[in-house]
Amino acid sequence: MGPVSKRPTPPRRTAPVGPETVRSIAQESGFDLVAFGPADPGEHAAHFLRWLEAGRHGEMNYLAANRERTIDPTAWRPGVRSAIALAVDYGGPPVELPGGGRVARYAGGRDYHRWLRERVFSLRERLEAAGVPYGSMNGGTDAVPVLERALAVRAGIGFLAKSAMVISPTHGPYLQLAELLTGMDLPPDPPAAGSCGTCTACLDACPTAAITAPFEVDARRCLSYTTIELRGSVPVELRRAQGEWLFGCDVCLEVCPFTRRSGLRERVGAARPAELRPHRIVETWTLVDILALPAARYEAEFTGTAMRRATRSGLRRNAAVVLGNRGDDAALPALAAALGDEDAVVRSHAAWAIGCIDARHPALASALAAEPDAGVRAEIEQAMAPR
Ligand code: B12
Numbered sequence: 057m058g059p060v061s062k063r064p065t066p067p068r069r070t071a072p073v074g075p076e077t078v079r080s081i082a083q084e085s086g087f088d089l090v091a092f093g094p095a096d097p098g099e100h101a102a103h104f105l106r107w108l109e110a111g112r113h114g115e116m117n118y119l120a121a122n123r124e125r126t127i128d129p130t131a132w133r134p135g136v137r138s139a140i141a142l143a144v145d146y147g148g149p150p151v152e153l154p155g156g157g158r159v160a161r162y163a164g165g166r167d168y169h170r171w172l173r174e175r176v177f178s179l180r181e182r183l184e185a186a187g188v189p190y191g192s193m194n195g196g197t198d199a200v201p202v203l204e205r206a207l208a209v210r211a212g213i214g215f216l217a218k219s220a221m222v223i224s225p226t227h228g229p230y231l232q233l234a235e236l237l238t239g240m241d242l243p244p245d246p247p248a249a250g251s252c253g254t255c256t257a258c259l260d261a262c263p264t265a266a267i268t269a270p271f272e273v274d275a276r277r278c279l280s281y282t283t284i285e286l287r288g289s290v291p292v293e294l295r296r297a298q299g300e301w302l303f304g305c306d307v308c309l310e311v312c313p314f315t316r317r318s319g320l321r322e323r324v325g326a327a328r329p330a331e332l333r334p335h336r337i338v339e340t341w342t343l344v345d346i347l348a349l350p351a352a353r354y355e356a357e358f359t360g361t362a363m364r365r366a367t368r369s370g371l372r373r374n375a376a377v378v379l380g381n382r383g384d385d386a387a388l389p390a391l392a393a394a395l396g397d398e399d400a401v402v403r404s405h406a407a408w409a410i411g412c413i414d415a416r417h418p419a420l421a422s423a424l425a426a427e428p429d430a431g432v433r434a435e436i437e438q439a440m441a442p443r
């Protein structure tokens with residue numbers, strides 16, 4: 057994020073800006089939920105540090121590297137005192153590629169890192185134009201060194217659920233969170249009503265048992281991590297559990313009784329906000345197309361989707377795993393071709409997938425004889441083993 061001081065200075069006004077003016081400007085800026093709270097994560101910081109200490113972040117080294125400024129927002133923007141916590145409801149029907157393969161709902165439309173961040177920046181400009189001192193605010197969404205769930209809970213956007221999601225009692229769990237930290241002293245809103253009560257549906261349904269205890273997710277087991285953040289191989293013991301998930305996972309949200317609170321749940325096609333309508337990629341690409349995804353088409357066509365986060369190699373790897381899980385013979389020619397791919401990760405996951413469908417497929421023996429990489433050879437041997 058570039059330094060705020062590089063932007064042109066908007067006209068200043070002298071009248072002080074009251075909290076209700078801030079709230080109405082924020083509401084008019086396109087956020088479904090707006091609430092005020094402290095700019096720091098409070099007691100959530102200790103949980104975050106314990107979580108890092110236990111190594112639950114896996115290879116997301118940026119979380120550990122930024123830990124100090126994440127728990128102290130004044131390191132990000134000196135002088136901030138309050139958070140304007142913001143949320144957008146993105147609920148809706150499942151996102152599925154033609155012929156199978158699922159994408160987490162948050163990634164089915166245009167990349168929210170772009171449009172939601174623009175919305176936050178536009179709010180900041182409107183507030184500056186209304187008289188909030190220029191340069192006293194910083195904000196964004198997701199790719200920011202703040203604990204967004206902590207800020208949202210402390211402001212009363214929603215309650216912290218056993219799935220670790222922030223759930224709004226009025227909109228449910230499908231919330232994209234964003235925030236604007238300010239030097240203003242905004243009166244904090246009350247905590248959100250609601251709680252999980254005795255429900256444990258998400259803990260019971262999580263395909264990989266990644267929710268190790270209420271409020272605690274071990275990212276290393278979470279499909280959202282293994283399909284998006286993890287580079288290289290998906291641990292073999294988690295591949296079957298990946299099921300149909302090409303990118304991310306929504307199981308802990310889908311089973312949640314609060315999901316029905318989303319106002320967008322039933323809205324499809326043109327009835328959805330433009331940025332949440334299914335992207336052309338998810339409407340036209342199949343798993344087999346993604347397995348063979350050429351570099352040039354990845355650059356040209358996946359730009360502007362959140363799916364790029366997984367990298368080309370990761371998307372192709374994930375497509376192989378899902379094809380293996382689907383067990384469809386029709387995918388065998390494409391998987392056999394992928395055994396000769398230049399990317400060792402694609403080769404090894406294609407071998408695994410063929411092993412799931414037909415462990416005696418002749419392409420495996422040919423690939424084994426030609427394979428230069430010891431790790432991939434081991435995967436091919438495993439795929440050929442009788443089961
Ligand atoms: C790293 C990360 C992940 C990791 C780790 C997630 C995790 N639960 O630990 C992975 C890749 C697995 C992931 C997955 C998902 N993520 Co994510 N992720 C992040 C990110 C970038 C940082 C979160 C982080 O620091 N996690 C570390 C843990 C310790 O912190 P936490 O998740 O915030 O959990 C809090 C609570 O657990 C709390 N806590 C736990 N126990 C206790 C006990 C007490 C007493 C207290 C006070 C607090 C407390 O402390 C933590 C800090 O508040 C944030 C964006 C951001 N900058 O905050 C998005 C974010 C959390 N992710 C989000 C989403 C949407 C998802 C997915 C649904 C995506 C998907 N469909 O595939 C899944 C959901 C998985 C799940 N059940 O959590 C949204 C959450 C929206 C919401 N309503 O809560 C965020 C806020 C992004 C955004 N801007 O919208 N994510």
Ligand code: SF4
Nearest residue numbers: 262278279305307308
């Ligand atoms: S996103 Fe999927 S794998 Fe991750 S905790 Fe939720 S249900 Fe489990």
Ligand code: SF4
Nearest residue numbers: 217252255257258312
């Ligand atoms: S499924 Fe049940 S336990 Fe899990 S977050 Fe929803 S209400 Fe809470």
